[in-house]
Amino acid sequence: MPELPEVQTIVDDLQKELPGRRFLGVEVRWSRSIAAPGPHQFERLLIGRSVESLGRRGKYILLRLSGGHTLIVHLRMTGALLLGPCAEDSFARVIFTLDDGSYLTFRDIRKFGRLWLVSDESAVLGTLGQEPLSADLSAADFARMLRERRGALKPLLLDQRFLAGIGNIYVDESLFEAGLHPMRLATSLNADEAERLYHAVRAVLQRAIQNRGTSFRDYVDGFGRAGGNVPALRAYGRAGQPCLRCGTRIERTVVAQRGTFYCPRCQRPGA
Ligand SMILES: [Zn+2]
Structure with a gap:
């Protein structure tokens, strides 16, 4: 999608x-x-x-x-x-x-x-949440938003009323980039972790825009061309392949009914 x-x-x-x-x-x-x-x-x-x-x-x-x-x-x-x-x-x-x-x-x-x-x-x-790349969204705003929300990080980041525009691929990429487990509770993040996630979301989205999007099957741009971001993906779609950070095999699980890719070493449940 x-x-x-x-x-x-x-x-x-x-x-x-x-x-x-x-x-x-x-x-x-x-x-x-x-x-x-x-x-x-x-x-x-x-x-x-x-x-x-x-x-x-x-x-x-x-x-x-x-x-x-x-x-x-x-x-x-x-x-x-x-x-x-x-x-x-x-x-x-x-x-x-x-x-x-x-x-x-x-x-x-x-x-x-x-x-x-x-x-x-x-x-x-009308019901959409903040734009993740907006200049108006600061790291402090984002940390406050996380503290106010119940539930785990992945379903929260998929919720368009929380942040607008992120789906399954870029949630997994952002959580990998930030070193956070998809099931961590939003309220459990300390200030450093919240700031890491803020910068990770923005970096992942900006890199994907520079690469003109991710094409697995159907996505094409306004002129029918595929995007170039697949080689930039570090977690999504890489089950069984070595983590680019630590070499551990990337695992696939299901969170919020969605296929979810993460490194069990870099993204520990409690850390
Ligand atoms: Zn790793």
Whole structure:
């Protein structure tokens, strides 16, 4: 599933091409891809509007349009938002025709992705927590947030109401980087550990953005290209391989119903 770095990469790609483009038409091939409003209202409200800017909030792509509306896209498992000349694709669920003759295609093999066209972004984004890369989020803020939350680190970091944009891959990478066990209680971290986790989350996400995201299977950027971050992964997907820090074999377990990779030596349950 695309997480913050993949979504940011797509947004950065589309930001180069989309601002100023106007929607001439939209073909909805799978109506359930449109979460709100209904497909006919969606088309009626969209056509004629132009893209003013792109943005991201958590794992959501935001296309801010003329007239104060925002087209919001969540890719979920296999969604992609592709800009290009050709729209012929059996997995295309929604195809937008742009005024320069190009197409913006929402492609989604498993059909879990969703689009919204809203005048009030908070109707969709209102429950999201802090942006982990925000300049407004300090290490002290983050430590305070951890102290106030019950539960273990991994499910907490996956909770979009706590931090917005992190999913399974970058949680495991961040906890490895910080040397913290996924089941450690958030309230059990001392000040040094909380600060380590803060810097680890940001470093892992920034590195992945520099590498244009992690592509295992489906993720592609705004032009259909795979990301380059897989070689940078140090825990996720490395079960049985030696820890790059201590040589112990990376283990795979299940935490919060998610496959979880960690080093049993570098990330001890109580340390
Ligand atoms: Zn290790």
